[in-house]
Amino acid sequence: MIGSFRQSMTWLHTWAGLLFVWIMYFMFVTGTLGYFDTEIDHWMEPELAALETTPRDERIATGLAYLQENAGNAERWFLSFALDREQPHLRVNWTIPAQEEGGDREFGSERLHSVTGEPLDEIARDTGGGQLLYRMHYLLHYLDRDIAYRFIVAAITLIMFIGMISGIIAHKKIFKDFFTFRPKKGQRSWLDMHNLLSVTSLPFLIMISYSGLLFVTTMWMPLIAVGSLGFDTEKASDLIGGFDIKVESAGEPTQMTDVIALIEAAEADWGEGSVHGFQVRQPNDANARILLSKEESFSRIPDTRVYDGVTGEYVQSLELPPSNALNVASVMIALHEGLFAGISLRWLYFLTGLLGTAMVGTGAIYWVSKRRKKYTAGNESFGFRFVEVLNVGTIIGLPIAVAAFFWANRLLPFGLENRGEWEAHVMFAVWGLCILYPMVRTVAVSWRELSWIAAFAYMALPVLNAITTDHGIFSSVNRGDWVMAGFDLTALATGVVFAVAALVMRRGRLAVTKPAVMSTAETAPST
Amino acid sequence: MASATDKVGRWHVASRVFAATIPAFVLTNTTGVLLALIWPGGQFPSIVTSMVSAFAIYTAIILWIFAVKRLRTVWWTMLGGILFTGGASALLLFMGVGQ
Numbered sequence: 001m002i003g004s005f006r007q008s009m010t011w012l013h014t015w016a017g018l019l020f021v022w023i024m025y026f027m028f029v030t031g032t033l034g035y036f037d038t039e040i041d042h043w044m045e046p047e048l049a050a051l052e053t054t055p056r057d058e059r060i061a062t063g064l065a066y067l068q069e070n071a072g073n074a075e076r077w078f079l080s081f082a083l084d085r086e087q088p089h090l091r092v093n094w095t096i097p098a099q100e101e102g103g104d105r106e107f108g109s110e111r112l113h114s115v116t117g118e119p120l121d122e123i124a125r126d127t128g129g130g131q132l133l134y135r136m137h138y139l140l141h142y143l144d145r146d147i148a149y150r151f152i153v154a155a156i157t158l159i160m161f162i163g164m165i166s167g168i169i170a171h172k173k174i175f176k177d178f179f180t181f182r183p184k185k186g187q188r189s190w191l192d193m194h195n196l197l198s199v200t201s202l203p204f205l206i207m208i209s210y211s212g213l214l215f216v217t218t219m220w221m222p223l224i225a226v227g228s229l230g231f232d233t234e235k236a237s238d239l240i241g242g243f244d245i246k247v248e249s250a251g252e253p254t255q256m257t258d259v260i261a262l263i264e265a266a267e268a269d270w271g272e273g274s275v276h277g278f279q280v281r282q283p284n285d286a287n288a289r290i291l292l293s294k295e296e297s298f299s300r301i302p303d304t305r306v307y308d309g310v311t312g313e314y315v316q317s318l319e320l321p322p323s324n325a326l327n328v329a330s331v332m333i334a335l336h337e338g339l340f341a342g343i344s345l346r347w348l349y350f351l352t353g354l355l356g357t358a359m360v361g362t363g364a365i366y367w368v369s370k371r372r373k374k375y376t377a378g379n380e381s382f383g384f385r386f387v388e389v390l391n392v393g394t395i396i397g398l399p400i401a402v403a404a405f406f407w408a409n410r411l412l413p414f415g416l417e418n419r420g421e422w423e424a425h426v427m428f429a430v431w432g433l434c435i436l437y438p439m440v441r442t443v444a445v446s447w448r449e450l451s452w453i454a455a456f457a458y459m460a461l462p463v464l465n466a467i468t469t470d471h472g473i474f475s476s477v478n479r480g481d482w483v484m485a486g487f488d489l490t491a492l493a494t495g496v497v498f499a500v501a502a503l504v505m506r507r508g509r510l511a512v513t514k515p516a517v518m519s520t521a522e523t524a525p526s527t
Numbered sequence: 528m529a530s531a532t533d534k535v536g537r538w539h540v541a542s543r544v545f546a547a548t549i550p551a552f553v554l555t556n557t558t559g560v561l562l563a564l565i566w567p568g569g570q571f572p573s574i575v576t577s578m579v580s581a582f583a584i585y586t587a588i589i590l591w592i593f594a595v596k597r598l599r600t601v602w603w604t605m606l607g608g609i610l611f612t613g614g615a616s617a618l619l620l621f622m623g624v625g626q
Contacts, residue, residue, distance in 0.1 A: 001543065005594050012593045162586055166593075213582040221581045224559035225574050230620045323572035325579045 009169040014367065017163045018387065020156050021364045022394045023140075027153065028360055029398055031137035031208075032353030033130070035338055035346055038085055040130025043487040044409045046471040047124045050483050051088050054114040056081060057260055062117045063092050064259070071096060071108060072284060075249065080277035082295070083114070086339055087276070090114045126419035127409050133402070138215075141424055154216040161209040167198060187373075190366040197359040204352040205359070211336035214329050245281070245289065245306060245318065252286035257312035259290055266305055270294045280309060289315065298334045301326070361395045389438045396450040397434025399498070403457035404430035406491075410468045451502035459495030462488035542598055547589045550605045555585040557612035564619045 001008040017024075033040065042050050054062075063079040071077065071094035078093040089111040096106040111120040140148045181192045198205065218225075226236045263275050279291040288309025293302040304318040320326065334340060338349045368388050375384060408426035412419050438446035465488055466472025476485040559577045562584075566573035595601050 001539075001593050001595065008594045009590070012590070158582065158585070161582070162589055165586060166590060169590075210582065214579065217578050217581060221556065221559060221578055223556045224563055224578050224581060227556065227560035227616065228563035228574055228577070228620075229570075321569070321571045323569075323575045325572060325576035329575070329579045 006170060009166040013163055013166040013170050016159050016166070017363055018367055020159055021360060021367075022390055023152075023156055024160055025357065025360045025364070025394055026140075026398060027137055027156065028353065028357040029402065030133055032350055032357055033402070034134030034137050035341075035349045035353060037130035037134040038088055039483050039487060040133060042088070042483045043465075044127045044129045044406070045120075045124040046465075046469045046484065048089070048120055050481055051083055052090070052114045053083075059083070059090050059114045060260060062112060062114055063090055066110070066112055066117045067092050067094060067283070070094075070110075073097075074108075075282060077280040077283050078277065079280075082273070082276035084276075089120055125409070125414055126416075128405075128420040128423050132420065132424060133405065141428065150216060150219050154213070154220065157209055157212040157216075161206075161213060164198075164202075164205055164209060168202075171195070187366065187369040190362055190369050194359060194362040194366050197355050197362060201352050201355040201359065205356055207332065207335055208356070211332035214332055215336075217329075245291075245316075247281035247287055247289050249282045250286040253284055254286045254288065254310050256280070256284060256288055256309050257290075257307075262290055262292060262307050262312055266292045266294075270303075283309070286310060291318075298331050298340065301330065364391050364395065388443045390435060392438045392443055392446045392450060393435030394431075396447065396454055396498075397431050397437070399494075400434055400450065400454045400457055401427045401431035403454065403461065403491075406461055407457070407464065410464050448502050448505040451498050451505065455495045455499035455502060457495070458491045458498060461491040461495075539598060543592050543601065546601050546605055547592045550609070551585060551588045551592060554588055554605060554608050554612065555581055557609050557616060558584055560616040561612045561619075564616055564624050
């Protein structure tokens with residue numbers, strides 16, 4: 001489009017990147033935190049045990065008793081009984097059919113105490129928890145779920161993927177650039193840093209954005225399946241939906257079989273501990289079916305066996321035809337979510353996520369520093385000012401807002417209605433204030449001052465925790481609750497990083513927007 | 528950068544952005560259908576293969592749209608591409624492939 005292929009790609013990379021940079025940054029920050037979603041949950045719900053240790057059969061009995069009592073007329077139960085990092089509490093879900101013609105199904109979900117069966121939401125404080133933060137990564141907030149996920153986030157993921165590919169092409173010397181870092185050179189240093197961060201985390205970035213797209217492929221590209229089947233929608237839904245069964249109610253109340261015997265029979269083939277939960281279709285009915293799935297980290301579509309819920313007889317297995325592409329997609333999605341990752345790999349995910357976050361941030365800063373020299377102070381164009389203000393207000397402001405989310409969890413009164421929602425309101429209000437801050441205080445000083453605020457906000461979190469709960473860092477360590485202590489320590493370390501950043505900026509070594517540094521002759525290639 | 532954009536013209540950029548959204552999406556789908564029909568190895572695996580590659584195809588088309596020098600080339604190729612992949616798919620379906 002402009003000059004050479006490389007120049008065109010640089011143009012595309014610059015503008016596609018800039019337009020959506022802050023929302024990408026938001027997705028990176030919340031997504032990176034999402035790798036520790038259940039750990040954050042635990043910190044935000046100090047009333048709950050990190051992991052309960054009730055025996056399996058007792059947990060199943062507790063869950064079934066709750067479902068029987070509260071959802072006896074449901075058409076579907078789901079009971080997830082295995083307790084692990086991903087699912088530290090007993091969980092039940094149910095669907096109650098529409099009570100009248102044209103009515104809506106009623107969906108229910110509850111986390112239960114594994115011994116007493118008491119809903120945990122009644123024990124713990126009302127909080128959005130790490131789950132809310134993680135869900136913002138793909139649902140944003142204050143928006144319709146479908147619009148946010150299917151359209152906005154999906155489109156931005158596509159733009160990010162385009163940005164990455166065009167960014168790779170924009171490089172003349174990707175290998176040489178990797179070994180190039182010229183510190184204290186203003187604009188050039190930001191480009192070097194952007195390059196270094198991108199190249200280091202490139203495999204992760206490509207994986208994370210393409211697998212992100214695979215989440216929405218069936219929503220965006222259903223026409224490929226439908227079209228290649230000659231627009232036979234029935235056949236298409238048979239092929240894709242062949243994985244499910246339909247169970248109609250017989251209308252005859254019946255006593256159900258013992259599910260534990262079925263789990264043991266399935267685990268005899270699949271291996272001990274390979275069933276993490278089960279589904280019941282038409283519970284308490286003569287047609288009841290019990291579905292057991294084999295838990296597999298790298299497959300979204302696990303082997304599933306269907307049993308007669310009354311006699312306990314094996315009925316059928318559900319599986320999709322084998323496909324290498326489907327395996328690729330499953331593995332990509334598993335890699336995206338990282339649910340299989342143990343603690344050290346989880347940290348690696350977290351750190352790589354931070355590299356990605358920093359890649360986005362340095363790209364935005366580079367855009368400003370490259371254009372800084374065009375303007376004399378006070379004479380900047382509106383667009384330039386806009387980017388400059390949003391950069392500092394988001395790059396430092398969003399982390400402050402996340403800290404505020406944690407502060408709100410400890411400080412909002414327990415009786416507050418929709419307390420969990422208010423945590424998010426506090427977060428977005430603080431982000432808004434951080435965007436106003438540079439307009440009031442000037443951008444140049446805001447980088448340093450907001451960094452100090454971030455340093456304080458994070459370093460004070462362990463103190464706040466120790467004051468407001470009896471789960472302070474020392475008592476957590478005494479109790480062996482390393483998840484709780486780990487959160488406090490990570491907050492402390494985050495605060496230290498922001499303090500160091502603020503100190504470095506004070507010494508003027510890392511000029512983010514200082515015009516003086518940009519006035520030196522630049523030898524950077526025109527991009 | 529801004530000067531480069533000015534040189535090309537706003538209308539020019541808008542035209543490519545539009546080409547990269549709806550027409551490129553249509554071309555991705557018609558190419559995907561054709562790929563699913565001609566890919567060897569059974570109906571279900573080839574549909575999944577095509578769908579898993581769909582966003583890579585979409586990305587390649589978009590990059591190409593922003594790389595090509597002449598706007599006219601973009602639009603003629605898009606039109607030709609959609610007609611060719613769509614037509615070939617329709618022909619294959621008519622011949623009974625995919626039934």
